[in-house]
Amino acid sequence: MTCENVTQMERQLRERIAQIRPADEDAAAAARRHSDRLTKPPGSLGKLEELAARLAGMTGKLWPDISRRAVLIMAADHGVCEEGVSAFPPEVTPQMVLNFLEGGAAVNVLARQAGADVFCVDVGVNADLSHPRLIDRKVRRGTADMAAGPAMEREEALRAVLAGMELVAGLSEEGYGIFVTGEMGIGNTTASAAIVSVLTGMPPERAAGSGTGIDEERRKHKAAVIGRAIERNKPDASDPIDVLAKVGGLEIAALTGAILGAASCRRPVVVDGYISSAAALAAVRLAPAAADYMIASHLSREQGHGPLLEAIGLSPMTHLDMRLGEGTGAVLSLHLVDASLRLMQEMATFESAGVSRG
């Protein structure tokens, strides 16, 4: 990779970011006015009402077309697994990728129920994968162990970010109206916690959760590994690409790009659990207006998720004690997105139904 290529990628990123506009406040206000004419006390549908207004702000349309919905599962491996930070072995990453491609994972079931198409992307799986439905955007075979040095080079992080961005831009052009973030990567809660710790100042002890199910002793070890990785690599908190490169992951970088891509195309993006939210945080630090296009699906059991969502300025739609990832919580939330739009479209107004206002 030459310096020229890196400069070109940085430029491409800046150009895409420059296209991100804050939500259309006039469209959101029009949606709120319509909502207040419907047969219910104003605000009584809570987050469903607010969501309909936000969707109007994102898309500029009172009735956005979200009939085509895409779940993006970004997959990659993590060198930090060598430090014993996960309850599962790294070979689960490629095994689960094949499961996604064959339609047998939880996210596939929920995507079928929600009428969403699943796109599984290899951004950095540490195996040679071949499948007719696999989208190959492999940057490298897994990251290096961040406790021993940088997880990857800056240009590799940029390549992953741009891959996510361009995929979403292409799908958006094809007619996908809403995006759902998903991921797979054994060890990626460690990388996510490291990103969160650097970008928010949250101590690793708070940011590190139990991931796939490690016990308290191992969780403390995981926090110490994160602390060591930050100390060793000294990521620059004011430069999210540097943070993604030094202590992040390829699938997390690709999700950051996918989220920025959705915002640049004025498409809503439903953000899944802890890992997706770490990617969303990097995205808002690169482009604050991108937050306007994010819908937080659920509150993960991962202990740092609540403060992480607060740092982005998002409030989760549901609390289901989920901690699976893949995009499962986000794809479930599509039903709520559908409900919010359907209420707006189908409810009678006070006038049309002859109901007295308070």
Ligand SMILES: O=C(O)c1ccc[n+]([C@@H]2O[C@H](COP(=O)([O-])O)[C@@H](O)[C@H]2O)c1
């Ligand atoms: O989405 C979440 O909040 C979430 C919380 C815990 C675990 N995960 C999933 O579990 C894997 C990472 O867990 P770990 O313990 O290997 O870091 C990865 O494939 C994620 O999709 C996901």
Ligand SMILES: Cc1cc2nc[nH]c2cc1C
């Ligand atoms: C089996 C399994 C499925 C997953 N899906 C997302 N992360 C996962 C981690 C494991 C271990």
